[in-house]
Amino acid sequence: MFWVTAAVFVIVSAFVLAAVFQRRSAPAREEVLNVCVTLGVAATVVTLFVLLVASIWTGRAVASLGASSAVTINLTGRQWWWDAEYEDGTPSRRFHTANELHIPVGRPVVLKVTSVDVIHSFWVPNLHGKRDLIPGYTTAIWLQADTPGVYRGQCAEFCGLQHARMALYVTAESNDAFEQWRTNQIKEAVQPSTDDARRGRDVFLRATCTQCHTIRGTIAGAAMGPDLTHLATRGTIGAGTLPNTRGHLAGWVLDAQSAKPGNQMPPNAIPSGDMQVLLTYLEGLK
Amino acid sequence: MRTELVVAAALLVAVAGCKRERRTFRESPPASMASDVAVSDLHPGGGSPPERSINPYEQNAWALNEGKWLFSAYNCSGCHANGGGGMGPALIDDEWSYGHEADQIYRTILEGRPNGMPAWRGKIPDQQIWQLAAYVRSMSGLAPKDAAPSRSDHMSANPPENATPRLTPKNAGTPPAAVQ
Secondary structure: OHHHHHHHHHHHHHHHHHHHHOOOOOOOOHHHHHHHHHHHHHHHHHHHHHHHHHHHHHHHHHHOOOHHHOEEEEEEEEOOEEEEEEOOOOHHHOEEEEOEEEEEOOOOEEEEEEEOOOOEEEOOOOOOOOEEEOEOOOEEEEEOOOOOEEEEEEOOOOOOOOHHHOEEEEEEEOHHHHHHHHHHHHOOOOOOOOHHHHHHHHHHHHOHHHHOOEOEOEOOEOOOOOOOOOHHHOOEEOOOOEEOOHHHHHHHHHHHHHHOOOOOOOOOOOOHHHHHHHHHHHHOOO | OHHHHHHHHHHHHHHHHOOOOOOOOOOOOOOOOOOOOOOOOOOOOOOOOOOOOOOHHHHOHHHHHHHHHHHHHOOOHHHHHHHOOOOOOOOOOOEEOOOOOHHHHHHHHHHOEOOOEOOOOOOOOHHHHHHHHHHHHHOOOOOOOOOOOOOOOOOOOOOOHHHOOOOOOEEOOOOHHHOO
């Protein structure tokens, strides 16, 4: 695309320069003028017809993308993270996750994007151009990944203090790997199997966490913060702010304001004993 | 000419006195909880009544807006219905069952009150309770007009908080739910 536009730019520039530097000569003869006009009209008509055929071609290609096999994701921008809901015809197979998308390679993906606070913009440069997330309005975009990989996305519309730390990771993987991931995400959270993890769960449910977060399978069901049901499967916390390790998680729970000032996670003074078992529980949420 | 100079100098002095409202993200609660919050004006045994804790969030536009956001995020409207009252008492009127002072409201949210108000101790962080308390006061015009929220994001039946007339608080006596 770059080289095509570069070539067009060079050609146009050459004509402009030629016109600028060429001296005005004697008035052209009638025959020469006629030939020029005919050539110009012919070139335009041919180009338009080529574009018309190309447009039909593109339309057919888009129509045959296979809408029935598409994966539909409702992506909601928030200050400053992404809430993703994978749609499914069966309500029990819908689920929420945050800040990380998984998509199958070679299958079309429909993203229905919207926002609940200010205007954000979905931008994963390797997969799609920018598309704004408008509060109160849902926009549908189609994309398809042809090469497996992890693609980094970023909010591309200034949305407040932590606009820069509003990243989104898209993992494109084989259809089997994707279905396996989806099957796991649909499940409720793993029941803690050790005493420590059980105590950690109780700390979670007793503390302020349940005011904003959901862990499916427990009584925690609030939707103000990211869904934590499968937190341990995610690579980052705070929308790409920190890697998802035990240490960073502890820092985030205690004082998220130092890593991402202004976000909605309040400081939580959890005693160290409780914190250790809480981390054990959170790390077990595979 | 002399007058203009004097006016300009006075303006300069005034500008120098201006302080931009600071926004801090990590802060200790504005007032540590006094154990004796007076709910009524009666003080057995005489003596001076306990001092009121001041809520500096009431002067702070950002904190008041946070309070407004938390009010809907924590579903206070589930019972208080945007302040109009439903299962819980109305908050936009001038009647207060358990006191209209900032520390009394703080106490109401923290400890709960009989006949329905749950205790949020340990569930809502202290700063957020103070922010909520500040916002609740702004709903009946008790917060300064220049700091109170000016406009809702969504359609609202009430005028914005900074256009709410300042009501004189009065004691409502027994909460409605307690009346048999």
